[in-house]
Amino acid sequence: MQFFFNFGRYLVLMKKAFGRPLNFRYFLKQLVAEIDAIGLNSLGIVTIISVFIGAVLVIQAGYQMQNPLIPAYTLGYGVRESIILEFAPTIVSLILAGKIGSSIASQIGTMRITEQIDALDIMGVNSASFLIFPKIVAGLLSFPFLVLISMMIGITGGYLAAVLWGISSSANFIAGLEYWFVPFEIVYAIIKATFYSFLIVSISSYYGYYAKGGAVDVGRASTKAVVYASVAILLSNLILTKLILG
Amino acid sequence: MIEVKHLCKSFDDKQVLFDINVVFEKGKQNLIIGQSGSGKTVLLKCLVGLFQPEEGHVLFNDRDFTAMNEKQKKNVRKEIGMLFQGGALFDSMSVMQNVMFPLQMFSDMSKAEQITRANFCIDRVGLEDAHDKLPAEISGGMQKRAAIARAIALNPKYLFCDEPNSGLDPKTGVVIDKLIEEITQEFQITTIINTHDMNSVLEHGDYINYIYKGKLWWKGDKMNFLATDNPELQDFIYSTEILKRLKPSR
Numbered sequence: 001m002q003f004f005f006n007f008g009r010y011l012v013l014m015k016k017a018f019g020r021p022l023n024f025r026y027f028l029k030q031l032v033a034e035i036d037a038i039g040l041n042s043l044g045i046v047t048i049i050s051v052f053i054g055a056v057l058v059i060q061a062g063y064q065m066q067n068p069l070i071p072a073y074t075l076g077y078g079v080r081e082s083i084i085l086e087f088a089p090t091i092v093s094l095i096l097a098g099k100i101g102s103s104i105a106s107q108i109g110t111m112r113i114t115e116q117i118d119a120l121d122i123m124g125v126n127s128a129s130f131l132i133f134p135k136i137v138a139g140l141l142s143f144p145f146l147v148l149i150s151m152m153i154g155i156t157g158g159y160l161a162a163v164l165w166g167i168s169s170s171a172n173f174i175a176g177l178e179y180w181f182v183p184f185e186i187v188y189a190i191i192k193a194t195f196y197s198f199l200i201v202s203i204s205s206y207y208g209y210y211a212k213g214g215a216v217d218v219g220r221a222s223t224k225a226v227v228y229a230s231v232a233i234l235l236s237n238l239i240l241t242k243l244i245l246g
Numbered sequence: 247m248i249e250v251k252h253l254c255k256s257f258d259d260k261q262v263l264f265d266i267n268v269v270f271e272k273g274k275q276n277l278i279i280g281q282s283g284s285g286k287t288v289l290l291k292c293l294v295g296l297f298q299p300e301e302g303h304v305l306f307n308d309r310d311f312t313a314m315n316e317k318q319k320k321n322v323r324k325e326i327g328m329l330f331q332g333g334a335l336f337d338s339m340s341v342m343q344n345v346m347f348p349l350q351m352f353s354d355m356s357k358a359e360q361i362t363r364a365n366f367c368i369d370r371v372g373l374e375d376a377h378d379k380l381p382a383e384i385s386g387g388m389q390k391r392a393a394i395a396r397a398i399a400l401n402p403k404y405l406f407c408d409e410p411n412s413g414l415d416p417k418t419g420v421v422i423d424k425l426i427e428e429i430t431q432e433f434q435i436t437t438i439i440n441t442h443d444m445n446s447v448l449e450h451g452d453y454i455n456y457i458y459k460g461k462l463w464w465k466g467d468k469m470n471f472l473a474t475d476n477p478e479l480q481d482f483i484y485s486t487e488i489l490k491r492l493k494p495s496r
Binding site: 023110111114121122124 | 294295296319320321323324326328330331332334335336337347348350351352406
């Protein structure tokens with residue numbers, strides 16, 4: 001019952017959030033600030049995660065592929081596929097759900113409990129649209145780039161690990177990267193990332209917007225935002241993968 | 247002028263306000279007083295449209311706010327300024343940006359005119375040196391003054407204040423009360439103040455409305471206030487030992 005209540009209220013909030021911005025110039029200003037907060041500020045963590053995921057993937061895959069019957073290029077091929085199809089869009093999004101989700105939920109939640117959202121409403125500003133819409137647009141614009149960057153850095157990390165630790169030769173690894181490359185897989189990853197960005201931003205905004213009480217409740221809202229955004233990512237991953245590749 | 251007719255409000259099964267009928271006069275400080283939990287803040291939030299009452303009407307100069315659609319309400323909201331208990335300044339914006347915000351959103355002024363108006367409001371509340379400060383960098387009293395500057399930026403016809411001097415030392419509280427009084431008279435605003443501070447009531451209240459257990463228990467002007475024979479209101483007025491000693495004997 002609680003699920004249906006929350007889901008219904010979430011849909012109503014999203015309808016409000018997609019209202020026309022009151023002042024377009026102000027919206028653009030907010031959008032730039034949100035792209036900075038959601039996109040540029042996430043570059044560091046995305047780089048670190050991606051380089052380590054790529055390197056660990058190569059070590060693990062190399063450990064499992066010590067059979068001489070397996071072609072040498074398989075390592076590069078496997079790493080490329082894993083990173084493009086799953087690690088870059090999904091794992092990076094799960095980690096960003098923690099970083100961005102908690103930040104958005106606590107920011108909007110604090111505005112709620114300190115009556116800043118009431119102040120917007122009394123002025124006649126659509127608070128949902130004013131606070132949430134720029135974040136959603138910024139997420140939709142930033143996530144595809146973050147995922148593309150994650151792919152490049154992950155593969156580079158894998159390549160460096162393979163070559164520096166002698167798991168594979170440079171030529172074999174690159175041959176694997178080039179083997180049977182399907183460009184649509186990049187499109188698939190970007191579609192997934194776009195969905196995830198919407199889920200992360202909208203779910204976190206929802207829990208922040210309806211926070212009530214004090215600091216403890218904002219903390220709780222923030223935790224809920226991260227948990228439910230992560231579950232939504234995993235669920236939509238299954239559905240999208242089945243729909244697009246299944 | 248704001249007129250409230252037969253206003254009732256409940257939360258789940260609990261009725262909080264019962265058949266409130268009151269008129270708030272223009273150019274006057276209309277006080278809503280009562281104990282914590284009596285329904286003052288709920289009444290104030292019903293007046294500004296943050297809560298939708300189950301029954302009753304709120305009329306802003308004969309315009310029924312409760313019966314309006316969102317677009318019509320938006321037009322009335324442009325005439326409303328509100329001072330929240332905690333100030334409710336946008337914490338990512340400086341004092342100047344906070345005051346500029348309603349002007350940027352709703353006025354047809356040029357950028358230069360907006361800046362002039364914002365400067366006037368900030369100077370009017372005595373915050374000349376705090377233009378570029380963030381709310382976290384100024385004191386509670388200065389935050390309240392900045393919030394008043396933001397509330398009057400669009401030249402409102404109606405000013406709502408929710409416990410304007412709560413959390414402030416008595417001296418700063420008096421400064422804020424005085425400022426609200428001056429602004430009310432200067433701009434002929436209909437001001438509604440929600441308070442349980444007896445100093446504010448005695449010094450600055452033109453009309454006083456006492457809410458008791460969700461009902462409008464007593465209303466009248468300052469002159470009749472202390473002489474009331476209403477037992478619940480007497481209990482409220484003379485709740486401290488000092489005031490009990492000042493209680494006129496009959």
